[in-house]
Amino acid sequence: MSDVPAPTASPAPAPHAGQPVLFRGGIVLTMDDAHTVLPRGDVLVRDGVIAEVGVNVDAPDDALVIDASGGIVMPGMVDTHRHMWQTAMRAYGADWTLTQYFVWYYLQHGAKFRPQDYAAGNLISALDAIESGVTTSVDWSHGLRTVEHGEAAFDALVSSPGRFVFAYGNIHQSPWEWTADPAIQRLLVASRDDSRMFGTQIAFDVPNQDEQFPELAAYRVAKELGLRVTTHAGVWGATNDWGIRNAYRAGVMEEGFTYVHAASLSEESYQMIAATGGNVSLATESEDTCGQGYPPIHQLRRHGIPTSLSVDTSVWFSADLFSAMRATVNADRALEHFHAHRREPAETVTHVKLRAEDVVHMATRGGAQAIGEDSRIGSLEVGKLGDVILLKNEDSPTWAPLINPWGQIVYQAQRGDVHTVLVGGEAVKWNGKVIAGDLRGVRAKLDDTVGYLEREVGDDWIAGQHPDIPETEVLTNPYQYKK
Structure with a gap:
């Protein structure tokens, strides 16, 4: 018998531009109203x-037919809150607390980012998203110190594969100041009207307990420009109930506004979000780690608040929604068991409330609804945009047997199992490899950015990764604007 291995078949070539694609024989999760x-x-x-979505669909003569058997076909995922620029320092802050994030990133490292560094972070984050099956991302771009930074961020998005909502923000200046800048307003309008973008939002927070509510001016700019607002709310010690209360009293909380984290809010604040048609973006790995408050899935369920999922920042956390789904299920179930065990008499949970199917909804249809694009993405229905992913890995024992698709996605799958990603019918990942964009060129830009930051930060470059800040140097709340 010969020891020479049998030749393996070459993978089929990726579909050419405009070629029909038929996924054949997979488990199809449509994520329509009936799931x-x-x-x-x-x-x-x-x-x-x-x-077309169905069984035994006829293949057009020129179609590329993909054997999806043994795999899962589902809509592209939607990330509703990703600080894409921070990917330029991926995993740097793995051991941070939230306070250290504020100090090191906003007051030190982040303040040193040049426009090209901002662009490099966005470029690699866009490819990162595609690799893990995220076809639409909200770029929570909150480090835009100058309009040049904003232009660099915008240019990076429109030149990258995938769909993006440009959420413009500037943590280095008060929102009532930067939103009044005519140059920034021109960029916001240009982004809003650019067909290459999937939307534009204004991203700012309300950290001051100020009854005068100076942030009202920023809400009014959003209204004038026809833009949604996305804001970090319910972050312990930073953005709590006063921001919700002031906005509600001023009548500026509108349907479709996104409240990120929403982890340390009162019953009244959840009621205000629900009553005004707001939605919440959970970044459960972040809430688990940072101290914003316990991930509030139980509160959102109780008040009927629409929910989506997000990565937050890969300077710290996983850059995929598989991790986000898993963390969300685990957090909610842990709290459910904990509360049951502490009751008198103690109880045993026999049926969990949050199911795997629920968090898959949050990662797909829920994200589409959060950004107001449910009519175009988020489910596999005739007429919607061709943003489709195939999860399949014939070389992985984790994919045999394939029984419960919801459980497979949430507890078994990872980015390496994303076989194919289509955005608008065009292949951007094929046979397990990202084929869109210029990864080699982006890597070169990142090398320049990291080298620059390391030189600028100096000795603190290593200390920032392993922070040990003396108590006397920790600000009471560094996350605040100076009036």
């Missing part, structure tokens, strides 16, 4: 949109 599941279904994408 319809087709155990052996087909999805046809043609002319950039979903043309």
Whole structure:
């Protein structure tokens, strides 16, 4: 018998631009209103949109047929809160507390970012998202110290594969100041009207307990420009109930506004968010780690507040929504058991409330609803944009047997199992490899950025990764604007 291994078949070439693609014989999670599941279904994408979903769909003569058997076909995921620029310092802050994040990033490292460094972070984050099956990201761009930084961030987004909502922010200046800048307003309008973008938002926080509510001016700019607001709310010791209360009293909380974290709020604040049609972006790995408050899934469920998921920042956390889904399920179940065990008499939870299916909804349809694009993305339905992912890994024992698709996605899958990603019918990841963008060129930009930051920060470069800040040097709340 010969010891020479049998030749392996070469993977099929990626579909060419404009070629119809038919996913054949996979478990199809449509994420429609009924969460319809087709155990052996087909999805046809043609002319950039979903043309047919069903069983035994006829393949057009020129279609590329992908064998999806043994895999899961689902909508592209939507991340509703990702500080993309910070990916330029990926994993740097793995041992930070939230206070150290504020000090090191906002007051030291982050303040040193040049426009090109901001762009480098956005460029690598965009490719990062695509690799893990995230086809739409809200770029929570809150370090834009100058309009040049904003232009660099915007240019990086429109030149990257994927869909992006540009959430413009500037933590280094009060929101009532930077939103009044005519140059920034021009950029906001240009982004809003650019067909290459998937939306524009204004990103700012309300950290001051000030009854005068100076942030009202920023809300009014958002209203004048027709933009949604996204804000970090319910962050312990930083942005709490007063921001919600002031905005509600001023009548500026509107349907579709996003409240990120929402982890340390009162019952009244949750009621105000629910009553005004707001939604919450959970970044559960962040809430678990940082101290914003316990991940509030139980409160959002109780008040019927629409929920989506987000990465937050890969300077710290995982850069994929598989981790976010898993963390969200675990956090809610841990709290449910904890409360039951502490009751008198103690109880045993026999049926958990949050299911794997629920967090898959948050990562797909929930994200689309949060950014106001439910009519175009978030589910596999005829007429929606062809943002489709195939999860399949024939070389992994973790994919056999494939029984419960919801459980497989939440507890078994990872970015390496993302076989194919289509955005508008165009392949951006194929056969497990990102094929869109310029990874080599982006790596070169990152090398320049990291080298620059390391020189600028000096000895604190290592200390920032392993912080040990004396108590006397910790600010009571460094996350605040100076009036």
